[in-house]
Amino acid sequence: MRINFILNNRSTSVECDPMIRLLDILREVFKLTGVKEGCGEGECGACSVIINGNIVNSCLVPAGTLEGAEITTIEGYRETKRYLILKEAFEEAGAVQCGFCIPGMIMAAEALLSKNKNPTERDIREGISGNLCRCTGYSMIVEAIGIAAKKGDGLW
Structure with missing residues (x-):
């Protein structure tokens, strides 16, 4: 087919x-x-x-x-400006260790931020709830998405 x-x-x-x-x-x-x-x-x-x-x-x-x-x-x-904001936010928050989950986390963050430009911590946790991270835990990832939301104001 x-x-x-x-x-x-x-x-x-x-x-x-x-x-x-x-x-x-x-x-x-x-x-x-x-x-x-x-x-x-x-x-x-x-x-x-x-x-x-x-x-x-x-x-x-x-x-x-x-x-x-x-x-x-x-x-x-990763060819977009929005990716660069998320990438830098993940680096700033120390949200990357092994990197295996990061592409999925970044995509979940994009999906969330494209629908909710000012998410609460609860919104972020719900937005990434289908993604598992075995290294960093979730607090640094949640922090990174919050940073990106603030820095990317107007892009999403």
Whole structure:
């Protein structure tokens, strides 16, 4: 089956089994390795991408559902000014250790901030609730997203 979609602001298509996971297409076909496989069950958020403005675990998305979708991965997002603000905020707050969860956390932060420019701590915790971090814990990540919200005023 041929599936047409927009990937990181570029029209593209892929010939594939409609049941193959988006995660596998991104990593194997497009070589976008910022999308990680952690649990493979939609529990950890390491494979988070934004589809049509919503944060989604790509390990749960069958390719057949993607026709016409707009998909953004960390590789596409890092080309934006908003990414730079989040990146600097994560550095400032010391919110990065091993880095495995960070692409998913950044994508969750973008999804949150694009809908809520002034999130409370509770909003931030809810916004990243589908993403697990085994190294830093969550307080530094929550702090980083709060910093980004303040510094990025007007960009989201």
